[in-house]
Amino acid sequence: MKLGVDVLFEKHLGLVRGKRVGLITNPTGVTRDLVSIVEKFRAHPDVKLAALYGPEHGVRGNAQAGEFVPFYRDDHFSLPVFSLYGQALTLPTAPLADIDATMREFDTQHAGKQVEGDMVAGIDVLVFDLQDVGTRIYTYIATMAYAMSAAAAAGIPFVVLDRPNPINGDTMEGPILEFPRHSSFIGLYPIPLRHGMTAGELAQLFNEKFLPKKTALTVVPLAGWQRGDWFDATALRWVLPSPNLPTLDAATVYPGQVLLEGTNLSEGRGTTKPFELFGAPWLDGYVLARELNALALPGAFFREAWFTPTFSKFAAVRCGGCQLHVTDRAAFRPVATTLALLQVVKKLSGARLELHADYFDKVMGTSTVREAFERGVPFGQIVASWEPGLAAFAQQRVPFLLYQ
Numbered sequence: 001m002k003l004g005v006d007v008l009f010e011k012h013l014g015l016v017r018g019k020r021v022g023l024i025t026n027p028t029g030v031t032r033d034l035v036s037i038v039e040k041f042r043a044h045p046d047v048k049l050a051a052l053y054g055p056e057h058g059v060r061g062n063a064q065a066g067e068f069v070p071f072y073r074d075d076h077f078s079l080p081v082f083s084l085y086g087q088a089l090t091l092p093t094a095p096l097a098d099i100d101a102t103m104r105e106f107d108t109q110h111a112g113k114q115v116e117g118d119m120v121a122g123i124d125v126l127v128f129d130l131q132d133v134g135t136r137i138y139t140y141i142a143t144m145a146y147a148m149s150a151a152a153a154a155g156i157p158f159v160v161l162d163r164p165n166p167i168n169g170d171t172m173e174g175p176i177l178e179f180p181r182h183s184s185f186i187g188l189y190p191i192p193l194r195h196g197m198t199a200g201e202l203a204q205l206f207n208e209k210f211l212p213k214k215t216a217l218t219v220v221p222l223a224g225w226q227r228g229d230w231f232d233a234t235a236l237r238w239v240l241p242s243p244n245l246p247t248l249d250a251a252t253v254y255p256g257q258v259l260l261e262g263t264n265l266s267e268g269r270g271t272t273k274p275f276e277l278f279g280a281p282w283l284d285g286y287v288l289a290r291e292l293n294a295l296a297l298p299g300a301f302f303r304e305a306w307f308t309p310t311f312s313k314f315a316a317v318r319c320g321g322c323q324l325h326v327t328d329r330a331a332f333r334p335v336a337t338t339l340a341l342l343q344v345v346k347k348l349s350g351a352r353l354e355l356h357a358d359y360f361d362k363v364m365g366t367s368t369v370r371e372a373f374e375r376g377v378p379f380g381q382i383v384a385s386w387e388p389g390l391a392a393f394a395q396q397r398v399p400f401l402l403y404q
Contacts, residue, residue: 001032001222001234003031003032004163004220004222005220006032007220007222008161009031009040012218012220015157015159015218016125016159019047020048020122021047021050021126022052023049024052024084024126025129026054026058026059026241027240028129028240029129032236038052049077051079051082053082053115054069054082054084055084055130056069056084056140057069059074061242064311065243065269068085069083071083082115082119084146086113100312100313104262108184108185108362110185113142113146115150115151117150117153119150124156126151126158127159128144129160129161130144130241131163131241132198132202133166133251134166134194134195135193135194135195136174136186136187136195137362137363138254139185140241144206145188145189149212151215152214152216158217160200160217162220162402163199163222164222165198166251167194167248168196168229169197169229170228172192172390172393173336174192174193174194174255174335175193175364175385176192176390177366178365182362182364182365187363187365188210190210190365192390192393193363193365194335198402198403200219200402201401202400204219204400204402205397208400209396222403226403227401227404244275245274246272250273250276252326253324254275256336256338256341257275257324259360260278260338261359261363262355262356262361262363263342263353263355263356263360264356265278265279265280265321266313266314268307270309270313270315271309276325277305277307277322278324279306279319280319281317283320283345283349284348285304285320285321288302288320288321288348291344292322292344295340295344297340299327299331299332300324300326301327302322302323303323306320307321336383339369340379343373343379355373355374357370
């Protein structure tokens, strides 16, 4: 198969030829042969790469979740690098006492994430080339939407070089975000938690349905990708889209396990298996695994695990918990699985389990899930309540799908 960046250089170089290009990218912005798009643009005589724009984690992927990324000039590329993760704000750059609390507060804010007008002065076209992971709260699609709005305001075209949805484009899950009440940087628009679309398809949906002003959008599609394909069916190499998604296995459980960021459970940050490992110092992994496996959740097996995070929640403290193993990913439903997990932890731990209400609601895109959870509504009933919204969204997205 061919990525959007490969197709651009083969067939659509006219979109950038002779133009001053602003490029939104990070380490995932590579060709199928793992050559950086930055290097490809810099080496081409007909492309004038003028500026780089980095999402959360930075252009080089060297910033942790929630870490402020300032403006700088890249010594290797001799280019200005504008941060789209807090550049306009004054935030601490020293190590933080509670990076998780900082992330919860800052990630939900719209401020400091937009492409400001002076960032695109002298730019003729904005190009977006980032690997999304198929989950609404992953901040790259919000960065894309903000950049599209900036391009519209500046009167310049916007080009998306498409990449596959690594957890396939068939399956959707979770509630539709309630807009505008729960709109934030970790969920701008009314789409499901697991949206089943590529970045290019989302760009078309956003442009038509949600942006205040349409941009002159072009999506350069993938060649050879089908909706049901998982990333490991593509023969592409996995490049970490962010520091805590090191593998496709992590991305597979992420749409559900990311909910743990809104709790006082460790989601496995600071371990070698983020989002697959989870737990807390007061949990007994043996008992937890026994209770969870008794539910016989589709496609999921829980193995007793003990781990000591090196950073983030419970740094240097041993935690009891489990590793979530996906045994049948076609049957596995990550959001439903994590809701069931939380109900078991609540049963075992009582008041020791805490939800950070505002952040949990922003991740979910609604307060109704948390409220039902706190009332003790069984997770199956909560999951069933999403179905009408998912059915409606499945119809809404049809005109914007690029792959069958």
